[in-house]
Amino acid sequence: MAFIPVEKEWRFKLDKKQQYILCANHFSYLDIPILGLFPMAFKFVGKSSLAKIPLFGYMYRTLHITVNRSSYRSRARSLVKAREEIQKGHNLGFFPEGGIRLEKYPDMVDFKDGAFKLAVENNVPIIPVTMPDNYHILPDDDLLNIRRKKCRIIYHEPIWPSDNGDEQVKQLKEEVFRVIQTELTTADANDI
Template sequence: MKRALLKVYSVYGLVVFALIFIVLLPFFLLAIFIRPLEGMAAFLNHVWAKVFFFFMFLNSTKVTYEEKPKRGKKYIYCANHTSFLDIPTIGLINRKFKFIGKASLRKVPIWGFMYSRLHILVDRGSMRSRHNSWLAVQQEIKKGFSIAFFPEGGILSKNPPQMVNFKEGSFRIAVEEQIPIIPITIPNNYLLLPDKMPLTMHPGKVEMVVHKPIWPNGTGDVAVTELKQAVRQKIEDTLKAYESR
C-alpha cells in the first residue's frame, strides 16, 4: 500500500512540475529571445521552485543563510549533488545566476531547449566543449551573472550523502576571476528523491544551508587546491552535523 501511495505521489510531483513549467514557458521564451530580459530567467526559476515545493511539501522548506548573498555581487555557488531535486532547491535562492549542466540535458523535450539557451551546458568528455563552456562562463560573469556548479560533476555517489571527488573547474574559475565561492549544503534530498529507478518521490522537508562566501587566497594552482579543500570541508562538516542529529 505504501509503495502504491508513493507511486501516486511521484506521478503527482511530475504533473505539478510540468504544469508550472507550461505556465511559465511564455515568460521563459521572452527571456530567451529578448536579450534585455535574459536576467528574468533566474527569477522565473525561483518562482518555479517556490511553487513546486509548496504543492509538493506543503511549503515544508528551510533555507538557512550564514550570510545572504548580496544583490548585484557575483559569486560561484557550489553544492553537493545527490538528487534531481537539487536544481530546484538551489532555485530557492532569489539571485541572478546561471547553472552549469551536462550537455545531455539538451535532449529533454522542450525543457532541454530552454535550459540550453538560458544556462551553460558542457560535455565533460570533450576538451573543446569544456573550453567553450569556460569561455561562456567568463562571458556570463562579465555580464553580471553568478554561476551555480555541482563540483562532483553529477549525481555520482554510491553512498549519499557522502561525496565523490570534486572537479576543479569551478574553483579555477573563481581563482582566475577572483570572485568568491559560496558553498551550499543540501543534506536531505537523496532521501526525498533517491537517484534510483524508478524515480520515487517521498514526502519530507527540503533543507539547504547557504554558507558564507570563501574568497580565493591568491592565484595559481595552489590557490585552486586550497579553495577546493576549504569548500569541500565546509560542506562535509555540515553534512556530518545533519547526520548526527
C-alpha cells in the same frame, strides 16, 4: 511542483550587489530545482543531456551553459563560456562533483577544478551550498518514489580566493569541499 516544503538557512547576509559562484553537493535530481531557488539570477553550468528534455531542454540550453563531460572539447568550451558570463557580471551555479556520482551517502566525490579556477581568476567568492535532505526525498536510484519530507538548503558564508594561481585553486576547492562535507556528515548523524 511536488509540494515539498523548503527551508532556507542563511549563514551570512546576502549582498545582492555582489557577484557569486554557487557550489553545491549533488546526490539527487531534486538538487537542480532546489538550487534554482537562490534569490539572485544565475547561469547554471550543467550536463548537456538535460538539453534533450522537451520544453525544459530548450530553455536550459538557451539560458544556461551546457557541458558534455565526456568530451574534452565540450568541457573547454563550457569553461570559456562560463568565463565570459563571469566577466559580464553574471552569477554561476555548479555541482562541482561533476554530476551525481554518489558512492556512499553522505560522502561526496572529489570536486572538479572549473568553478574554483573561475573564482580565483576573477576574484569572485564561492558560496558553499549544502542540500542534506534531497537524497532522502528523491534518491537517484528511486526516481519514481518521492518521499514527503522537509527540504533544507544551507547557504554558507562565502569563501573568497585569497591569492591566485594553481595552489589557490586547490586550497579553495578543499575549503569549499570541507564546509559542505562537514554539514552533510553532521546532518546525517542527526538523522540517525
